[in-house]
Amino acid sequence: MLFHEAIARALADQGVTTVFGVLGDANLYMMDSFERAAGGRYLSCSNEAGAVLAANGYARTSGGLGVATVTHGPALTNTVTALVESVKDHTPILLIAGDTAVVDRENFQNISQRDVVLPTGAGFEQVRSPETVVEDLAVAIRRALLERRPIVLNVPVEFQWREAAYRTVAPKYVEPQAVAPAEAALDAAVGIIANADRPVVLAGQGAATPQARAALLRLAQRVGAPVATTLRGKDLFRGERFDLGICGTLAHEVALDAIARSDCLIAFGASLNKWTTAEGSLLAGKQVVHVDLDRDAINRFSPVAEGVVGDAATVADTIVGWLDEAGVKATGFASAELAKRLADRRDDAFADRSTGETVDxxxxxxxxxxxxxxxxxxxxxxxxxxxxxxxxxxxxxxxxxxxxxxxxxxxxxxxxxxxxxxxxxxxxxxxxxxxxxxxxxxxxxxxxxxxxxxxxxxxxxxxxxxxxxxxxxxxxxxxxxxxxxxxxxxxxxxxxxxxxxxxxxxxxxxxxxxxxxxxxxxxxxxxxxxxxxxxxxxxx
CATH class of the missing domain: 3.40.50.970 (Thiamin diphosphate (ThDP)-binding fold, Pyr/PP domains)
Structure with missing residues (x-):
């Protein structure tokens, strides 16, 4: 099997159905084979940056891997801002980039592609030979999913028409699993929550699944807390009676008042950065419990009273169970009066400034x-x-x-x-x-x-x-x-x-x-x- 056919079939074996890209010398036959031989869908973009950004948007809404492809030299340098954006967004992306032939010393598109990629924060994987392409691709995809960042798979142009050793390689990625918290950390967290009079439950992007949403609402009801989100957890609780909306510098006046008066913030999958905490002012005078699967996220931006490593749904439901066993009563912070204030608040409470020539x-x-x-x-x-x-x-x-x-x-x-x-x-x-x-x-x-x-x-x-x-x-x-x-x-x-x-x-x-x-x-x-x-x- 020819190399360009092997990499196309390997993409399909790894579950890739859609690739965004801009064609050039080093990737055109791969994408032709991806559509013709592997049954995939190639979506041409106008600019290489647009292709990587499309892969980012695809990954975000599909919940899976985004894949893009470009050719070599200026095609890769055109992706730099998009790569940085996706790195900062922690999005799993595979970028298949062609590269000029090693023996072609005078090619005017020559550039050290590894040295272009690494400063963006993206990872780099080299296709070592036509014999290793299937394995190299599987490694790059595994890295993108586990490291949650773009990985550039670098493919020398001279490989395209060589014979490749093709074999099916199973996906190497293991799906995330529920992680139970350590008892000592959980005991300390439950003690803080049990002694709170005015708790608020906060959800970030790391707690934005339907399962986490249901568990956090059970916890909020159990402790009598209103709920809020970070910007990246936007609208997770929309429609709930005690939804405060976005916490932080984007919060409305009713939410700001409630968060400011609270004495305990129970945060799940939220970074607690300066925008969510209004540069720390919204944490003043509060006991903060921070739950996250990523240990590095806890105490990274804001000091907390107790950090708990575990997935949001498991930890929230475990806390509810412990509170039930201890007979802890719910607070009245999520009160009828707060519900009325939230219900009465209006987004259109402003004087419209539209004219005949411009719109408010x-x-x-x-x-x-x-x-x-x-x-x-x-x-x-x-x-x-x-x-x-x-x-x-x-x-x-x-x-x-x-x-x-x-x-x-x-x-x-x-x-x-x-x-x-x-x-x-x-x-x-x-x-x-x-x-x-x-x-x-x-x-x-x-x-x-x-x-x-x-x-x-x-x-x-x-x-x-x-x-x-x-x-x-x-x-x-x-x-x-x-x-x-x-x-x-x-x-x-x-x-x-x-x-x-x-x-x-x-x-x-x-x-x-x-x-x-x-x-x-x-x-x-x-x-x-x-x-x-x-x-x-x-x-x-």
Whole structure:
């Protein structure tokens, strides 16, 4: 069997069904074989960074491995920002990268690819020979899943048409298993919880499974605690009577009050970073119990009274059992009065600032929230709009939310959104982006979304500026002109690319555009004009 056929079949053996990529000399035959001989699906992207980002979005919404492929040299260097983003997102990705031939000293695309990859934080695996390719691929996939980061599999171009020793290699990855906590740590944690008068249960991304959700709600009910999440655990408890929403700098006033008054925080799978804790201020005067499978996460950002190593569901249910055995009574912190305050709180309690030429960003988001199907994937690009989006737009579960600002970059949303579409194909995907981010990284990949029939709606908040820089100029009474742009009409551009575009300058036009969502048959882009001087500032 030829090498390019062997690696294609090995991908299928490892359960890979979808690969995102950009073709070149060193990967074109592999992808042809992946589709033709292995029955896989290759989805072409416009840019190598977009391919890696699509693999990231695919992994996030599917819960599995994301796979991308590029050729050598500049194709690999084009992926650097996307690799850093995925490393910081702890996403398991396999990037199959071609490499120039070792004997080709003068190839103008030569570069030390290992030295490009390692500073990003991604791992590197070399295909050693055509005889070892199946084993090398299995090792790279195992590393990506266990280390939860991208692994670049480096494939010399000269191997493609050589004979390869093919044999089936079983997947080497063992699925996560429940881990019971140590009794001493659990005893100390239960003692803290039993003595609390005003506990709050906090869930992060590490406790965002349906099983963990059910166990944490049982614990919260048992101790009489309201529940909250980190941003990455977004909407885990949405709809629950005592859901405080996001804890930290994005918290609303009722949640802030409750968290500030609490005397015990029971955190599961949350890093307790400076945003979740408001730089530690929300932990002041509290006993903190921190539960996580990763020992390194405990005490990493915030000191705690007791750390418990174990999976969220097992630890929560064990705590409930111990409290029952000890006859500990529930507190009354999750009270009828708190429930009423939460129920009475409204997201639309503001004066709308829409005009005939621009739309209030908050009003637009609330209308999008109502118009878009609730069972959705939700992807945010970076930009000033994001602080409103974090709290006004929702998803059915944390796995449906794709976070793209781990590296603080704009322009990473579109690639992730395309991957999200194919990682959870039963759900339409809503991408919220700004004009700067769309021009930086979204325009070319919108064509990719059209080409592959992605079920995607793009809400583009357009202030014709780099808003974060615009507001800084304004803050110092300087002219913000160099931060502003005269973009083309994005609605017309989207239509020209084969999608359906709308230009929105006022609320009636917004309603007309949103009505088209119900009958969509191609990617939609809604260009919403906003005033750069009327974008709400970050919360606390």
């Amino acid at each position: 960003i908050r009003t637009a988001m609330l209308r999008i929230e109502r118009a878009f199907p609730a069972d959705r994937n939700l992807v945010f690009d970076g930009g000033r709009f994001i602080f409103s989006a974090f709290t006004l737009l929702h998803c059915p579960e944390p796995a449906a939310y794709v976070h793209t600002v781990n590296f603080g970059s704009i322009g990473l949303g579109m690639g992730n959104a395309i991957g999200a579409c194919f990682g959870a194909p039963g759900r339409p995907t809503l991408l919220v982006t700004g004009d700067g981010g769309f021009m930086l990284g979204g325009l070319a990949e919108f064509a990719t979304a059209v080409r592959h029939g992605a079920d995607l709606v793009v809400a583009l908040f357009n202030d014709s500026a780099y808003g974060a820089e615009h507001v800084q100029f304004r803050g110092r009474n300087l002219d913000p002109a160099i931060s502003t742009f005269q973009w083309p009409e994005f609605g017309a551009v989207a239509t020209a690319l084969g999608g359906r575009g709308f230009t929105v300058r006022n609320l009636p036009q917004l309603d007309e555009a949103l009505a088209a969502i119900e009958t969509r048959d191609r990617p939609i882009l809604i260009d919403i004009k906003i005033d750069p001087d009327q974008v709400p500032a970050p919360g606390h």
